[in-house]
Amino acid sequence: MPETLVLDRSGLASILSELRARDYLLVGPTIQQEAIGYGPIDSLDDLPQGWTNVQSPGASHLERRDDERLFGYVVGPHSWKKYLMPNEVVIWRGERTDTGFETVPPEPAPAYALFGVRPCEVAAIAVQDAVFMPTDRVYRERREAAFIVAVNCTQAGANCFCTSMGTGPAVGEDAVFDIAFTEVDRNGTLAYLVEAGSDDGAAVLQTVVGAEPASDADLAMLESVLQEAAASVTKTMDTDGIHDLMLANLRNGYWEDVGGRCLACTNCTMVCPTCFCNTVEDTMTLDGTTAERTRKWDSCFSIDFSYIHGGPLRMTPEARYRQWLTHKLATWFDQYGTSGCVGCGRCITWCPVGIDLTAEVAALRRVDARQGLSVPLPEVMA
Numbered sequence: 001m002p003e004t005l006v007l008d009r010s011g012l013a014s015i016l017s018e019l020r021a022r023d024y025l026l027v028g029p030t031i032q033q034e035a036i037g038y039g040p041i042d043s044l045d046d047l048p049q050g051w052t053n054v055q056s057p058g059a060s061h062l063e064r065r066d067d068e069r070l071f072g073y074v075v076g077p078h079s080w081k082k083y084l085m086p087n088e089v090v091i092w093r094g095e096r097t098d099t100g101f102e103t104v105p106p107e108p109a110p111a112y113a114l115f116g117v118r119p120c121e122v123a124a125i126a127v128q129d130a131v132f133m134p135t136d137r138v139y140r141e142r143r144e145a146a147f148i149v150a151v152n153c154t155q156a157g158a159n160c161f162c163t164s165m166g167t168g169p170a171v172g173e174d175a176v177f178d179i180a181f182t183e184v185d186r187n188g189t190l191a192y193l194v195e196a197g198s199d200d201g202a203a204v205l206q207t208v209v210g211a212e213p214a215s216d217a218d219l220a221m222l223e224s225v226l227q228e229a230a231a232s233v234t235k236t237m238d239t240d241g242i243h244d245l246m247l248a249n250l251r252n253g254y255w256e257d258v259g260g261r262c263l264a265c266t267n268c269t270m271v272c273p274t275c276f277c278n279t280v281e282d283t284m285t286l287d288g289t290t291a292e293r294t295r296k297w298d299s300c301f302s303i304d305f306s307y308i309h310g311g312p313l314r315m316t317p318e319a320r321y322r323q324w325l326t327h328k329l330a331t332w333f334d335q336y337g338t339s340g341c342v343g344c345g346r347c348i349t350w351c352p353v354g355i356d357l358t359a360e361v362a363a364l365r366r367v368d369a370r371q372g373l374s375v376p377l378p379e380v381m382a
Ligand code: SF4
Pocket: 261, 262, 263, 264, 265, 266, 267, 268, 269, 301, 347, 350, 351, 352, 353, 354, 355
């Protein structure tokens, strides 16, 4: 068991200073466009101190807290994939030579310190690791260069269901991070109970001035705070047999119901920390001397995403929603040995019509074809 240390605010700030001294680019939670997103930070003063985000299906707004917590909110519309799998990145560049094109060596990957990574997001990064680490240079170089400072949750949002997915509200024993901490009220003063998760994390913590070992009372308080956080998760998803449920109901007419509500706007996939659909675009300068291949985020909700010679495979929103949910909750296991959903709730919050995948799974269970309860498949999907 790594030792748990107690830091005050200046101790937490010194972690940032040390990471900057080690040439990491610091990124963390900041208020952007009336939401809590992720962006460059210089110090703890850039965090959404004293703010919280109140969420429901299809809605989120900021409110002032009655305390000055630095981490008194849940995940917003951004996820850390914007740093590890950027929404637009050049994956190949070539320059014309006398005999053709020569590959220009890529720039070194930026080294980000991700500050304030929630436990479900640590889990999401592990999911993307399984997808990208074996084959994708851009992701692998950014991931290997990154330093992860995780923060346990002390309260849940209305759309969080991490406890159903086994991903929160605290980082798990198998989670991969460098430092993890919990913000607690210690005798009326905010304090940070911190532990290292890697050798690099331990080395950074050794530089913190004023750290003291957590007492038995501190550890008991930590356990109680995390139990309260788990109890505050009210949304659930029944994952029992979910893989087989999804695959047994591919031809269930239920999909027409959700398809009738889905706008195919792609929001759910853009905000999801594990979704990885992408497309590539090739461009060349007007003088023909330089060519580039750029990778951009795409979405399985885009009609063009399934375009092959002759037309798109998934013509309707119901076909695209079925593809998305079935991949998340069933075929992701077949491909990567893990769920594609970590229970962060973003797709519920940022869906403009408030479609809630936990409610959709419950609805599908009610008309499970294996019980002879399926509704007829619409002609367009038959
Ligand atoms: S489920 Fe919601 S967020 Fe996702 S594409 Fe449909 S309308 Fe957009």
